[in-house]
Amino acid sequence: MSVRSHLVIATRESRLALWQAHHLRDRLAGLYPDASLEILGMTTLGDQILDRTLAQVGGKGLFVKELEVAMLEGRAHLAVHSLKDVPMVLPPEFDLLITGPREDPRDALVSNDYDSLAALPPGAVVGTSSLRRESQLRARFPHLQVRPLRGNLDTRLRKLDQGEYQAIILAAAGLTRLGLAERIRATLPLDESIPAVGQGALGIEFRIDDDETRAALLPLADPLATARVTAERAFSRRLAGSCDVPLGAHATLAGDILQITGFVAAVDGSRLLRETRQGPSDQAEALGTALADALIDQGAASILGDRLAGH
Numbered sequence: 001m002s003v004r005s006h007l008v009i010a011t012r013e014s015r016l017a018l019w020q021a022h023h024l025r026d027r028l029a030g031l032y033p034d035a036s037l038e039i040l041g042m043t044t045l046g047d048q049i050l051d052r053t054l055a056q057v058g059g060k061g062l063f064v065k066e067l068e069v070a071m072l073e074g075r076a077h078l079a080v081h082s083l084k085d086v087p088m089v090l091p092p093e094f095d096l097l098i099t100g101p102r103e104d105p106r107d108a109l110v111s112n113d114y115d116s117l118a119a120l121p122p123g124a125v126v127g128t129s130s131l132r133r134e135s136q137l138r139a140r141f142p143h144l145q146v147r148p149l150r151g152n153l154d155t156r157l158r159k160l161d162q163g164e165y166q167a168i169i170l171a172a173a174g175l176t177r178l179g180l181a182e183r184i185r186a187t188l189p190l191d192e193s194i195p196a197v198g199q200g201a202l203g204i205e206f207r208i209d210d211d212e213t214r215a216a217l218l219p220l221a222d223p224l225a226t227a228r229v230t231a232e233r234a235f236s237r238r239l240a241g242s243c244d245v246p247l248g249a250h251a252t253l254a255g256d257i258l259q260i261t262g263f264v265a266a267v268d269g270s271r272l273l274r275e276t277r278q279g280p281s282d283q284a285e286a287l288g289t290a291l292a293d294a295l296i297d298q299g300a301a302s303i304l305g306d307r308l309a310g311h
Helices: 015-031 065-072 131-140 153-161 172-177 211-220 223-238 281-304
Strands: 006-012 036-042 078-082 094-099 107-110 125-128 145-148 167-171 202-207 247-254 257-265 272-280
Touching (some): 006 015, 006 065, 015 153, 015 202, 015 211, 036 065, 065 078, 065 202, 094 223, 107 172, 125 131, 125 153, 131 145, 131 247, 131 257, 131 272, 153 167, 167 172, 202 211, 223 247, 223 281, 257 281, 272 281
Parallel strands (some): 006 036, 006 078, 125 145, 125 167
Antiparallel strands (some): 094 202, 107 167, 247 257, 257 272
16 A cells, blocks of 8 residues: 655644644654655634633534545645544544554643642632533532633633632643643542543544555554543443533553543532443453443433433
């Protein structure tokens, strides 16, 4: 199978997205030193609408739609994403390759005054753009105020520094990749804040009929990250996972055994269902689905309501 000698990488223009695109370009340059590699920066609708939560304006797809159009029109051959921003069901024209290694998947506490969530006083304002984080925060710390926080990483940090929030919760991976790990006051334990599906992993999207691009990308595939992410995304897909569903999952590998823990909750934290399953890593998809079914048996349908029924 022939490999493209010219590749255009579509990306959002946030600092983190551009880091990801340049990181991918550097890895491809190492594989194909004679190839022509370009980056096509784009502003997506998700980057433009900052006054409402993603759940209110259309979900994760707002960050990828324009990039997919560029690929369909032939202006780009691939796009690199933070995998937690990729919808659970791709349009039929596209495929997804998981590259690694996976960065730290945990959530991080960022605050100028407090070293832990437990140290925050009653009424303190915590910012997050995620219903997943919000539901877990409200379940553990009902005395805190949780308020929406949108914008790119630098915008969120600036709002914290201007005093709009006493603390904010961000993905540790993004802070680490941008050299901002010193802003992390604490990483939240996985048993207290289950991460978003795919958090810390990078996904490369390309046209499903583009065999030359597929061939160029195959050496970047990470089977370990792929197994973990496959289980997590299967779990979310079974539960109609999107930005308006507070759920999360985290999978680990020990040899050939994959273990996945997942949860689904009411946004206000009043109900939170959690379960763990393990099995062979080559059955990752089935394992993620089985975990979701276990939560459905425990009553997840009453939390998800019409979202699950219509799935």
